[in-house]
Amino acid sequence: MNDPAPVRQPGFVGRDAEFAALTAALAAPPALVVVEGEAGVGKSRLVAEVLAARTPTSGGRTSGNPASGNRAAGSRAGGSRAVGSRAGGSQASGERPSDSRGGGRVDTVLAACPALPRPHTLGAIVDAVRVAVPDVGALRLSPLAGALRPLLPEWADELPPALEPAGDASAARHRLLRALAELFDRLGVRLLVLEDAHWADDTTLEFLLFLSARPASTVSLLVTCRPADLPDDSLVPVLAARAPAGTTQCRIVLDPLDVDATARLVSTMLAGGPVSAEFAAFLHDRTGGVPLAVEESVRLMGQRADLIHRNGEWRRRRNLSDIVVPRSIRHAVLERVRRLDDDARAVLRVAAVAAHPVPEQIVVAGTGLPVDAARAGLAAAAEAGLLGETRPGVVSVRHALVARIVYESIPAPQRGVLHRRVGTELAATAPPPVAQLTRHFRAAGDVAAWCRYAELAADQAAASGDAESADLLLYEAITEAGPPVDTLLRLVRMTSFGTISRGDRFVRLVAALRAVLAGADLPGPARGELRIHLGRMLMMSGDRGAGRAEFEVAIPDLGHDPGNAARAMVVLGWPEGAEWSAEVYRDWLHRAHDTAATAELPAGLRIWLTASVACGLLFLGDDEGWSYAERVPTAPSGPESRADAIIAKLNLALMAQYWGRYARAGELNDDALATAERYQYRQYLGLGAVNQAYLDHLTGRWAGLAERVDALAADEELGPHIQLDATLLAGLLELAGGAYARAGARLREALAALRRSGLMDHVASVTAALARLALATGHPEEAVRLTAESVGTAGAQQLWMRARDMVSVRVAALVAVDRGDEAAQLAAAFADWAGRRDMPVARATVASCTAVLADGGVDPAAAAAAYERAALAWEALPQPYDALLAREGQAHALVRAGRTDEGIALLRQTGQRLAQLGAAGDAGRISDALRRLGDGPLRRGGRPSYGDRLSPRELDVARLLVGGLTNRQIAERLYLSPKTVARHLDSAMRKLDAASRTALAVRLVESGIVVDAPPTATT
Template sequence: MEVSERSGSSGSAVVHAPEFVGREREMAELARALAAPPTAVWIEGEAGIGKSRLLREYLAWTAGRADGAGRVLVARCPPLHHPQTLGPLVDALRQATETVAGLPLSPLAGALRPLFPEWGGDLPAAPGPAEDATAVRHRVFRALAELLARLDVAVLAVEDVHWADEATLEFLLFLAAGPQSIGLVVTCRPEDVVGGSLLRRLATRLAADSASAAGRLRLALGPLDVAATARLMSSMLAGEHVSDRFAGFVHQRTEGVPLAVEGAVRLMADRAHLSFGADGWGGCRPDEIGVPATVRDMVLERLGRLGPEGRAVLQAAAVLGRPADEATLRAVTGLAAGRAQAGLIEALGGALLDDDGWGQVAFRHVLARQAVYEATPASRRRTLHRRAGRTLEALTPPPVGELADHFRVAGEKSEWSRYAEWAADLALDSGDETTAGARLHDLVVNADLRPASILRLIRKFPFASFAGPARFRELVPPLRAALASGACTPGQEADIRAQLGNVLLFMGEDDAGRAELKRAIPHLGHDPAEAARAMMRLGWPRSSSWPVSSHLRWLERAAELEVPSMTAADRVGFAADQATARLMLGETDGWALVARIPDDADAPAEWQQITRANVNIGDMAMLWGRYAVAAQRLGTALVQADRRRYRRYESVAMVTRTHLDWLTGAWEGLAERAAALAESEDILPLARLELLFVVGQLHAVAGAYGPAAQQLRSVLDGEVGSGALADSMEPAAALARLALSAGRVEEALEITGEPADLIARKGTWVWASDLGPARVAALAAAGRLEEAARLTAAFARGLRGRDAPGPRAGLATCRAILAEARGEHASAAGLFARAAVAWQALPRPYEALLAQERQAGCQIAAGKRETGLSLLVEVRERLIALGALGDADRVVACLREHGVAAKRPQRGGRRAHGSRLSPRELEVTQLVATGRSNRQIADELFLSPKTVAQHLSSAMRKLGVSSRTALAVLATGAGTADAQFAQGDVPDRPSGGVTTKTR
């Protein structure tokens, strides 16, 4: 043990390692929470606040207990440039066991082979191919959970989770949500969580106060107070008293952050600025002592006091960024054995490095490591990274992710490329497309590769996992440079050009992208599958200004192309793409192609394509106004996606279903659901715009016209900017309607002008359900009736022979608006009545009510005052019931203008509180009473089990019960309908049966 030495009133001090002080309450709560796993503990706080120390003290306490509280496995997330897929967990498991031989593992454990190649002889055979990256990842997660259980791990602790790779975060979410019996502890610095990180979702799942959630504990560590600071300082000075004045001075300078307090004491001891007097330890002259305010400055001052060998060891440890033994550190420093050992002793004595007792040395805190790394000259860093790479190459298996990063900084392009591609391949094998994409993107953009290498890498790109136009934009220069190099064969040039075309299309630069695809296709004879895909993309009409005939020619060429290598799954996907493209073009034969897509399959890859087909067909059915078909297809897709964990398809289906709910008037709770979905990290940017469109429309119908216009303008700009021209029609129409209601006719004309011209040029009149009426109304308001008539006639010709109920309802509305503008009020009233019937048949009740409102106005203008006013009264009531309070206000104003007493609706709309259940909640509750499981209910109602669980949770909250059994008893006893009537509410539909979607 170190001894404090004092000589007289001033003397030198031997500084001890600090004791664990000021965290007694947190330690007790942590121990209590983990006494009976499974539980989840979230520990957060700023850098240096003591999160890792708290966890270490708990581990030391459990190690000394006699009752054997269960094994705790600690995984640490290093601050790597590109974290390795599941790297923290893999490293922790390797430390926990050298072999899995003898463990009773199921065949599922074969999915771990890419992560643990050294265990290949002991793991089961690799499982067969999975349907997509999500399924691969889920299989790996289940295998990891099984391995943790077989190793008797009771608690998994993950330190510095803010640096974890996405796959590790997803695994933690998997553990937190699943039935596993493993406790979970994570430490995190909230300020280092990047926007869009899955960690935010994990925080929501875990960071609940222990008082409000069983099995959940949130510990937010704050700074030490002055008294705790004094205790910490005293522990470092052999337990001797520290004067109040001195403790207050240090607390002020360090703000009570334990790491900074420790650094300040050590630095003052180094400077001989400590003295011992009658009041205990203090500063020689506290007011004149300058203690750096940041940990970085303290570390650098202490680094400067070391000799060259000590500094070399610290620099090597900083570059390695991982625990290392003496031999590894010596190899990276380049020092002789004796000098390296002396440097290590000096570095350990300076208390910046720590020995774990097993011969592994690492920085005691990441801030110290970062300060030393940043202070190391760049040329020296490159040398150290090169040595680190050469040294770590000898490990089995090699840490390919770290090797890629070391050689990248060292400027060793060949080794960087080899290990980065290897790391990307391992990530793809583990279902981690995000990490793989980052690695491949970095190589293609920054490694100055040959064309053949660029082509090989670009073919591996998981483009569906990319986000943001900037990342796509960065790929364009290296692809163009490869084409301009003159080093490509004609086949390679065509391959690269096809990939360039795809990238440009992803960016929304459609004309440029299509031009590249057209140039590539004649030279893709060596790869007919890629040629067919290129033709299909040229046939896709959503973001192109080409006419329908041009798209159809490419679709027909793709269909005629023989692709012998195409698998059964490829053929299903090809048929789905053909059907979707033709339906988007307004071609009725697309429905015949839909009928050829199978409902069932044997192979997982086929199931993936069938699920994707159902999502796309649901979207197209919505475009055509076949809402029953849309509901059935989307419901089927949600069930399929949930069963097979196709999370991407599930999220798209949920967004499209939310849009359908807006159209069909299922508005209760819709704004909250849409906003919550929009916050999800699973939602792609264009899908998020679709959700924000729904939110904007709900603002508009509630009468919040300013926020609605702002939201809809943002959506319209985003969709036009991304090239999603088909998707921009509805927001353009909605924005124009708001402008017209405010009397801004020119604005409405400007908004609808280009979209209407685009539809006319392309001939895609099935896109005009909303845009057509909005454009005709704007032209009519401007007195341009001949243009309005020509547009309406073209709309009618474009729908000839097409059974498209939605666009036909829009056409009926155009005809009514035109008649009203001509002053033909009696005729217009009849036409609006027909339009209302057409809208209601979809059903689209809001549009039907707006048509009836205009019908009533025309009746009044035609001299049928009583008939018109009576209809307006009915429209007002139904608008209020629907939740369109802003429109109801307008109708009330009209009624009052004609002398009819009418009340404005109470704000807040339809009540969604107390014991009143929504129709969907009522259906779900009644099915619970029959004994059905969530999955069975989901199958019957074409929902996902997750959505069923949300409805159940809401129903239980409203009815004041806390269990599924109590809910079932209430439903079969007093009855949910009675519970609703007790509140004086009238159900939206009869409560005696269950409504199912059309199959």
Template sequence: MNQIGTPRFVGRDAELTRVVRALIAPPALVLVEGEAGIGKSRLVREALATLRTYRTHSAAATDLSAAQTAAPSAAQTAAPSAAQTAAPSAAQTAAPSAAQTAAPTTEPLVAVCPPFREPLTLGPIVDAARQRCSEVSGLGLSALAGALRPLFPEWADTLPLAPEPLSDPGAARHRVIRALAELLDRLGVGVLVVEDVHWADEATMDFLLFLVTRPAQRVSLLLTYRAEDLPADSLVPRLSARGHGSVRVTLGGLEPLEVAQLVSSMLDDELVSPAFAELLHSRTEGVPLALEESVRLLHARSDLVRRDGEWIRSTLDEIDVPPSIRDAVTDRVGRLDAGAQQMLLASAVLVDAEFEPVLAHVSGLAPHEVGPALREAVRSGLIAEDEAGRLAFRHVLAARAVYHRAAGPDRRAAHRRAAAVLEDKHPLPVARLAYHYRAANEMTQWCRYAEQVVDLALAAGDHPTALPLLHELLTEGGLPPTDVARVAQKIPLFLITGYLRGADVVSTLRFVLDDERIQQADRGRIRAQLGRILLHVGEHADGVDQLQRAIPDLADSPSEVARAMATLGGPVGSLWPAAEHRRWIDRAAAVAESWLPEAERLALAIDRITSLLDLGDPSGWDLAAGFPAREDTPQDALNLARLSLNTGDGAMQWGHYQDARRRLAIAGDVSRRHHYVRLRDMAAVTNAHLDWFTGAWSGLADRAGHWVRLDDEPIMQLDSRLVLGLLGAATGGDPAAEDVVRSVREDSARRGIADMSMESTGALARIRLAAGDVQEALSLTDDAVQVVMGKEMWLWATETVPVRVAALIAAERVGEAGELAAAFARGFGDREIPSTRAALETCRALIAQAHNDHAEAVAAWDVAVAAWQALPRPYYALLAREQKARSLEKAGEREAALSQWTEVAQGLAALGAKKDADRVATTLKEHGGEKAGRRRAGRRGYGNHLSPRELEVVELLLSGLTNREIAIALSRSPKTVAAQLNSSMRKYGVTTRTALAVIVTQMRFAATADRPQD
């Protein structure tokens, strides 16, 4: 025997049948799982060949069926058996079944995920589509396909114009994904095969998830992967859970009899001794690739002999079968000629399949050496030629063994030659070029192509690919200052989710700024970006200083100047008073109006509106009212979504809760329509926070818990954790609630998320004060209140000053408490910020209570209760009523106090604040009242009063929302909203929505008119 043959496909009939049966009934999702070398790719090839044969027979059967005049028999219409599916017989062509006629009519598209260091966004799918189609002019693609221009530059002349860029990465990525899906649909792809998805970039996995979850799934997916190499956050489990017709096939090792069959197929189908098969099975565990490599190595060593009509080992005791594929391949390659070894190294370096001229160039062999070397390499069985004539290793494990066997200088030289030959390709394979130049240690060229990979990833919204490369470019690339300035500008700041990662970039930028040779403009751009990064990672004072110092150096870039000034206008990063931030906002606006085009002016206008509202400046609402609310272009829609989200959050902070619902509903709707994924999610998270304020606590733990699990979004995670901590503390259902709130306080303070830091500080101080730890409550609020007073940021006083006043009173420092409340009143003045007004009224009531002026305290608590309820913030209103009851009891109005405590206990229990309800019930009992009973079943009745959920619906009705819009805002069904409105109308004795709105408005006006004025 002169040569070992290629093994036949054995031992996988059942698996093949399952795969083919799934694919002939599209759409299907087939997942093939198994370790390296187990035969996943071979199963895929056999399945596609069987499917192709099946389709041919099916088409013939369809033609025959159309020609028949007699009705088909029952046997003809029956579904095929497993055996028929694996190998269609001639009888099957007589009449097709329903499954047969549904079979796809086009060739499958095969994509392979390479193990590149720098993956290209959607690279496997893009490369496969590029090989299938050379031009797209006749495909009838929609305008959406313009988003594919960065991925297919060679089609620039025939693709539609590129759409406007999107600043939301999720929306940008989703747009590219939809465009790529449309391309596959136009190409008529019925089966998409993606091999080695454990190496897939995140955008490719998102694309696959999109395909299996879109309403009209058209493409069947056949995916292979190694479970042990899947990333911890892989989307494969979600794929299998959501895919239609999902089938999972797990491949294991072959049995000893199947081992004998496989080896026999390599040896001209001659018999293999059972002892030999058992030995191979024990050493290789039945892994097909390991079996094949072992047989080839034994043959190369002349350790196989044929005796008495069967193949056996040369000796029964001395033969050594390597336990690993690498050992077998390394041993076998060492027996080949030097030229063949160089050819194999070239193929291993290239990774992808390539034509002979490319392989020859990378090998470095002389022209007369190429032919013999290539023939010997192919005869070795390690590399093979595909249908297009390209050559590649038959398995990546063998390629790796060859690669690591070679000396380092030889590998680097091969990578240089690979990069040189690939630079002649069109379009440039930038990810492969970056990979080869990095491996060749050619850092200048690596930087050049890595930056191009970054640009493609950013254009497609694939920030998980872009961020690590940006980090490496800045910290390892050795870029000159001008290039550092350019690359640093590309960092999407909200993606720096870890302090250490940000610190690495900060160190690099500081180092570059120390270079005296750097040009002024470059220094300004680097310093401005450094300032923004420092603000993001929590080094606020330094960040503000860097931004201020950057502005004089940015004279040639008005947009950069305006951006820096707008950032300084936000009320974080310094101890400046609010008026100083306002001056920066006005300066940014002046630059924008004088120098910037409309698109940049509108983007900065949103920043200005947001900063003004954060400062508690009502002029922000005037600017928001004049902002163009249009969706004519993607940028218009993005502006509307951003504005609605930011003003929705501002309305929530100000206490305009019904307006906040309306604005967040708009943000969610626009984001859903235009696929602004991140903005949509942020609107949902803010809505959950609003649910906490308004007492919509039913199911809130589940809603907030969903967003806590959202990876790589620290702000959304912190916001959701805060809601969970507040809810757990109020309900008493989470023993770790205090620790959660404390961790949010620490993280938000470190990151500089000022409003969240203030809210969590106030919440933690309330928890400690309720536990009797007055000193910690004082310690927690000391710095926070100093910041509020020093910066005159009275909006932040809402969550911090009342608990500080209460702690000072508890510490018998009533005078200081009074001074703080008076300073709060003077600073706040007559501003129309309902939430802060309610906090101020609470401080006044606390002071009156501390002075033992019980009648005045009762009146003050009445005002505070009304202020909280008007928002509505029912939990705070109930806690204020509890304090009112204490004042009533001290004023000698025992029955009124007992009545108040009873209603408060019932209200807290209905809200879900069990811990507080139990406390009030205990107080009630201590004062001689009956303990508020607990309902054994069903929902508490509210008599003629609106329940908290009915009150939410009515509030949104007053803001002009329809039933459907209310349902969206509150995450309820329209049927539930209608029922709650009907219940509210019955309680008020009206029969129309208009009448309900009128009577509620009148009652609110009357309550306001009766309220004491400042």
């Protein structure tokens, strides 16, 4: 009689070299190891075998999915208990005595990322540590651990009190990462394993970066992933690039098994019996040598009784050519599933729908079967090797690929029913897994439950600093659920829109809001609020005109909501666009103030509104704005108004800069920065830093300014607007330094980006800088062209503040092209406007325009006197760079007036002061003028301009690069930041026309720039 082959769990074969490499790397901590390979190739099996053979240090234990010595190469489960499923479950094994703190030490934490379309914030890490810490109170965590409450609500009774809300998402995320790192330290974790990193959320990967970058970090990282499935912007490649010096790095690529290894794998599944070369080649051809595919095929043949045991040896029951082995894992899995009985299939489908490891009772209840039948099905699915335990009583489909295949085979209507059942059961657990419940009720089509849990999940993600996940959860509910208007408004109020203001998501979100607004029965208050949200969304996306139009239409529907009405009026009162005069903007601002004056408003909103009215009036050039500024309650009444107070101070500081009240600007900016630093409002720290950089530029504090500005321009965490402000200032510094080509490139880059964003005030500032560049390089016609539109619009609307940087440049350009009458008319119009305002910078600008006009006349003595008055006006601010340019004009006028010695002396003094300031380009121009006058050249000071030559610091970096050091190692040698090193290398590559670091190194050596490289660093 022929008996079916008793198929066993696969042995571990064909990975000796990889096993040795991984073991050796982990034996030299801290290590960073990345194991790569396709689905089912055996990444998790390799990790499990290495962990099983590894002896934990310090009497610790392993938390997560522990290794099992009898699992397949490429399989995650065995028998009825699959202790290594990828679904993120965790189990502590090999427990050892607790340490003196009472919390127990955990040597290894194994976290696995589930295959979800929207990964949960830190989901894999949280699942692992939840099991790793049986008694969190015994760990005696610091108050910082209060940041863990949103992620681990079940620890609420044992964690420190909740922290005060963070200043922004990045600050919240940073302190959460610090809290998790502290937890790992208290546990004594030496190794963190993250499986399936291609499914990880960004915050999880940021945590790995954070752990590895800490000084003297002893935590090793082991990451598995499928390279083909890594998102383009994944942080996994960044891990290796940012590994600190002294880290043992190892990359292991797992390829499919060859024919011989395939034969040995099959042999282990058939009690060690020999496998013919013909049979091994046949299976290898059908499976490609992928271990999971080999295992599934052998199990299928065993179930079919294609292989039989007769007369003491294994034989095939049919001719080899008659055996049908599916060429895909999908077909093999589906055929095996079809061979299960109905109860086992029902259990398997519920587990596939759950996606995460779940308690057995949830799977049993989800089937809708009698309990005994469901439990029998559970046992049958486990016996077939398709279902397993991740820890006692918690089950999941044994492999994510198998789970996906089973899930996709479920008819859509039945899939929705199963999602509802699983969701209903999970909702009764404490605490409910809100992110999972959002997914289940979304798939079930239960709009009310979907939206309810989306709100809760978004709150949880936002509290963890994951604004993107929060926004996406809300976005999906808004655009797909079709919720009632009150629910829709609640969802929209929670959405920051910052992560979805571009692309297809933006288009869909705008369409969804407009579709609701088109409803004839929409109540007026709801319509007004929705229009405000739509307008805000449009403005964030760069369509500021459309956004303002929505605000204007919304106001009549906002009589019940004076706060939102006043907010809309402030937006309409901000002077931008070309459609209204200054009087119209002023009227909107006054209406906003009057609307808010008697209303009961939150403290933060009142601060924002009062400051915004003040800033709007000041940008219109109204002295009245200063009286409004004095009414701003900049001392916040509590945490809820602190951010608004910081914003108010920063904006008022900017207006003080625009007016030339630099002492006041410095006080306001310092106060805002101190508060932002104390409470870690990171985005406002960046804005304050840019404000301070501009103030330092204006007041002549240029020492180290270029490096600070470059760092701000390169810091992507600050956001594009702050980076663009920094780029503009960098262009101005390079213009003064005589680096005209680089200045032009920076300024044109900033102009293109700002035009896309619609920030017209900034566009005017960049255009003014480009006009200055055109004048400096002898192209006054270009300067006239660049300034025409902005100055014309400013004059027509009486919005001269918008052209504040452009008037004197245009006057000089018009004089240079013999259009003096037009220049005089422009200067007179601006002087008339400035004369009615107590605006120091406007008075100095008028003085400069007067001097330029006088310089074009016939009386050089009068021109010299006019330039002196301009210099004194700029010095009074103080604004030394413009004062020195006026002194240069004065000196040339003195020479033309016959006071040559006096003029040359002033010219020399001015050139030296410009050089000391760092304006090497202007100093060079004066040096050339002195030569023409028969005087010697200047001795230049300040920050030198090296043109296309490498600066001394760039040479230092280049020598270490040729020596084989990484950016981080170079940074440590030279006491620089890695970002500064990267900027020096980028500059060197640009100067030497090298497309890569390697090409740069070759160019440096071949050209003789670097001869003696330092010895290569060892790690």
